[in-house]
Amino acid sequence: MIQLSVNGERHELDVPADMPLLWVVRDVLGLTGTKFGCGIAQCGACTVHLDGEAVRSCVLPVGAVAGRAVTTIEAVGESALGSQVQQAWLEHEVVQCGYCQSGQIMSATALLQRQPNPSDAEIDVGMAGNICRCATYTRIRAAIKDVGKGEQA
Numbered sequence: 001m002i003q004l005s006v007n008g009e010r011h012e013l014d015v016p017a018d019m020p021l022l023w024v025v026r027d028v029l030g031l032t033g034t035k036f037g038c039g040i041a042q043c044g045a046c047t048v049h050l051d052g053e054a055v056r057s058c059v060l061p062v063g064a065v066a067g068r069a070v071t072t073i074e075a076v077g078e079s080a081l082g083s084q085v086q087q088a089w090l091e092h093e094v095v096q097c098g099y100c101q102s103g104q105i106m107s108a109t110a111l112l113q114r115q116p117n118p119s120d121a122e123i124d125v126g127m128a129g130n131i132c133r134c135a136t137y138t139r140i141r142a143a144i145k146d147v148g149k150g151e152q153a
Contacts, residue, residue, distance in 0.1 A: 002066045006031070007075035017063025022046045024062045025072055033073035033102045037131075044130030047103035048072050054110035056129075073102035076109055081147070085109045088143035096134035104130050108144050117148040 002013045006029055015024055025031045025048065034057060037045030041056035048057045049071040076082035085108050088094075095101050104127070111118060111126030118126060123144050132140065 002062055004062065004066060004070060005068070006070045007072055007078075008069075013062070015062060017066075018061045020058055021048065021060045021062050021065055021070065022057040025057060025070070031072050031074050035099060035102060037100070037103070042129065042131070043100070044103040044107060045100050047106040047130065049076070049106060049110060052110065052113060054107045071106075073106060076106060079109075081112055082109045084147045085112065085143070088147045092139045092143040092146070094136050094139040094143055096136055100130065100132045100134075104132065104140060108140070108147075112144065112147055115148075118144065 002015060002017065004011045004013060004024070006025065011029065013024060013028060015028060022034060022036060025034050026036070034048055035045040036058060037043035039058050041059040044056065046056055046058040047054050049055070050065055051069050077086045085105055089101065089105060107127055107130050111123065115122050115126065120141065123141055127140065
């Protein structure tokens with residue numbers, strides 16, 4: 001049995017320790033906002049927070065996160081910062097197809113937690129590895145900048 005805290009709820013799970021966290025979140029817990037993209041931690045669609053840090057859940061064995069706090073896109077908006085990021089995404093009309101956006105929001109929120117008013121270079125580093133095939137990078141940057149400047153209501 002693996003004990004895991006996901007979105008503030010404690011779970012005792014009978015899953016293999018080497019099962020990727022992504023599949024535990026999606027298939028076992030039914031939280032489907034976190035997406036499968038590449039399966040090799042290169043696209044960022046599967047990004048969740050582990051103790052507040054952005055991680056790629058598609059390659060992270062659930063056994064390695066036992067006892068730690070996992071936050072998914074379903075709960076990131078419960079924090080003031082996560083809610084501001086989600087609002088900025090709406091105001092800047094970031095989403096086109098939307099597939100990558102849960103991972104983008106999770107990475108942006110972790111970035112802003114570490115660096116409340118990031119420079120362009122810090123945004124580039126913080127968002128590296130989050131791929132948007134619709135190429136909404138300009139809008140993503142603008143949304144992050146607005147949250148960093150405190151321009152969200």
